[in-house]
Amino acid sequence: MSSTEAQKRGKKNLACSLSIAATSKQTIGLMGGSFNPAHSGHRLISELAIKRLGLNKVWWLVSPQNPLKPSAGMANIKKRVQNAVKMSRNPKIKVMTIESFLDTRYTSDLLKILSKRFSSTRFIWIMGADNLLQFSEWKNWEEITSLVRIAIFDRPNFSLKSLAADMPRRFSGNRLREREGLLLKYRKPPAWIFFHSNLSHISATKIRSQIKTNGIGD
Structure with a gap:
């Protein structure tokens, strides 16, 4: 199969997934990121979200290039997608390249398109x-x-600092209690929740460093 044919097939599969979401009242978690590379921490958060938020699916939105991250050391998107598919290991986790498909760069632009096209789908970031x-x-x-x-999952050593940030203070009155996770999908935005969990210390930065040190990967 040529690269052009593969690209067309990929876009067709993505369009099919988007169509399914558009015609059903599902609750879908959106996890955006570079996934450079995807790791077990991404999967752990996704599986916790599925359980605690009552999600039908989680979409891993592999970004072509995060505007807040340097391009140096960024693997090409094809390699990052392939790695994410291998790491997902859960039928409810779908690896998507929506930003490439819709030609968006910023999360706000992507969400405006998704909320307009798929008004029957409840999305949780x-x-x-x-x-x-x-x-x-x-x-x-x-x-x-x-x-x-929005659903936020704790990371080691970030609880106090993150909850003192601009968004939590600005929208403190829109926060749900941790035990109300299953209610979040029924609330109209702005609505958010913070889960205190003992999550993995794994990070993509550490994994890239290990790969470089051990001389594996490229």
Whole structure:
């Protein structure tokens, strides 16, 4: 199969997945990131989200290039997608290249398109507490809170710092209690929840360092 044919098939499969979401009242978790590389921490958060938020699926949205991260050391998207598929290991976790398909760069632009096209689907944005710390640096971050419900999962040593960040303080009145996770999908944005969990210390940065040190991977 040529690269052009593979690209067409990939876009067809993605369009099919998007169509299914558009025609059903599912609750789908969205986890955006570079996935450079995907690791067990991503899967752990996804599986916790499926259980505690009552999700039908989690989409791993592999970004072509995160505007807040340097391009140096970034593997090409094909390799990152292949790695993410291998790491997902759960039929409810789907690896997607929506940003490439829709030609969007910023989360706010992507969410506007998704919420408009798939009004019957309930989306919940999933992220770690480390990302919450820099959430106010995202383009149109306040608009994002009006477009999608948000679930934050604790990362080691980030609880206090992240909960003192701009978003939690600005939208403190829209926070659900931890035991109300299954109710989040029924709330209109802005609505968010923070889960205190003893999550993995694994990070993509550490994995890349190990790969470089051990001389494996490329």
